[in-house]
Amino acid sequence: QITLKESGPTLVKPTQTLTLTCTFSGFSLATSGVGVGWIRQPPGKALEWLALIYGNDLKRYSPSLQSRLTVTRDTSKNQVVLTMTNMDPVDAGTYFCAHRPYDPFGSMYFDYWGQGALVAVSS
Amino acid sequence: QSVLTQPPSASGSPGHSITISCSGSSSNIGSNFVYWYQQFPGTAPKLLIYRNNQRPSGVPDRFSGSKSGTSASLAISGLRSEDEADYHCTAWDDSLSSAVFGGGTKLTVL
Numbered sequence: 001q002i003t004l005k006e007s008g009p010t011l012v013k014p015t016q017t018l019t020l021t022c023t024f025s026g027f028s029l030a031t032s033g034v035g036v037g038w039i040r041q042p043p044g045k046a047l048e049w050l051a052l053i054y055g056n057d058l059k060r061y062s063p064s065l066q067s068r069l070t071v072t073r074d075t076s077k078n079q080v081v082l083t084m085t086n087m088d089p090v091d092a093g094t095y096f097c098a099h100r101p102y103d104p105f106g107s108m109y110f111d112y113w114g115q116g117a118l119v120a121v122s123s
Numbered sequence: 124q125s126v127l128t129q130p131p132s133a134s135g136s137p138g139h140s141i142t143i144s145c146s147g148s149s150s151n152i153g154s155n156f157v158y159w160y161q162q163f164p165g166t167a168p169k170l171l172i173y174r175n176n177q178r179p180s181g182v183p184d185r186f187s188g189s190k191s192g193t194s195a196s197l198a199i200s201g202l203r204s205e206d207e208a209d210y211h212c213t214a215w216d217d218s219l220s221s222a223v224f225g226g227g228t229k230l231t232v233l
Contacts, residue, residue: 039168046125047160047168047211049222062221096167108215108222109158111179113167 002026004036004097006117012087013123020117022080022097029055029075033102036080037110038071042093052100052108053080060108092121126151127212129225136233140200143228145212147193151223155215157195159188162209162227171210172197199230207232 008020022036029036037052051071052060061069070083080097095117098110128146135141145157157175160168170179172188175195187198195214199206212225 046226047213047224049213049224063219064221098167105156105174107156107158107174109156109170109173109213110168111170111173113169116167 002099002112004099004112004114006095006097006114008095008117008119010118011120011122014088014121016087018082018084018087018091018119020082020095020097020119022082022114024078024080024097024099026112027099029053029073029078029080031055031102035100036073037098037100037108038080038082038095039098039110039113040091040093040095041116042090045093049108050084050095051082054100087121089121092119094118125226126216126219126223127214127225129210129212129228131226132229132231134231134233135199135202137202137204139202140198141202141230143197143199143210143212143230145195145197145225147195147214147223149193150218151193151214151216152190152195153193154217157188157190157212157214159186159197160211160213162211164209168211202232204232206230 004024035054038050053071068085097114099112159172161171162168175190176188209227216223
């Protein structure tokens with residue numbers, strides 16, 4: 001059974017760096033083609049894809065946020081970490097990590113999601 | 124402003140059918156697979172349809188997806204009260220080199 005869970009601060013100040021950890025079980029990030037992605041959702045708004053990391057350490061980022069994002073993995077701990085610099089109130093919302101399955105067509109989609117971590121940005 | 128366009132709301136009566144549209148362009152829906160997620164308030168999205176029209180195990184066959192050109196649709200037949208949720212479409216965009224989402228459609232079962 002695949003599970004994922006996000007953890008991190010619920011409140012960050014403007015200009016600070018947000019660090020979120022995704023701890024997962026039920027799959028190995030070392031499996032070819034498998035990845036862990038990050039998606040966020042401001043309150044009452046649309047989903048927005050942020051980043052994806054594969055077991056071979058290949059990383060993909062949303063071009064609009066790439067300069068502020070870093071995603072890393074620790075396969076021994078079954079964890080993926082997302083950092084986002086220079087946080088702003090518009091970055092507030094729920095941040096989800098999710099499992100990207102192997103796909104023979106190379107598509108990016110997510111079949112298992114964490115419960116989400118709600119992050120507020122305020123001084 | 125989302126790259127993919129969905130109606131913000133939709134409604135239907137129990138037992139009836141409804142279709143939710145998702146409009147894009149040649150760089151996203153027109154050239155890549157479309158995926159649909161179902162999301163209840165305060166919970167994570169759940170994969171509903173993958174590769175345009177495939178259902179993951181456990182998703183009732185009341186849910187179906189289709190794609191034509193630069194648009195996609197999610198159809199729900201035999202509407203039930205438990206289908207009340209937000210529905211999101213997504214696809215990869217070759218021009219943006221990014222996954223893009225629709226704004227989401229809130230379904231109300233009257």
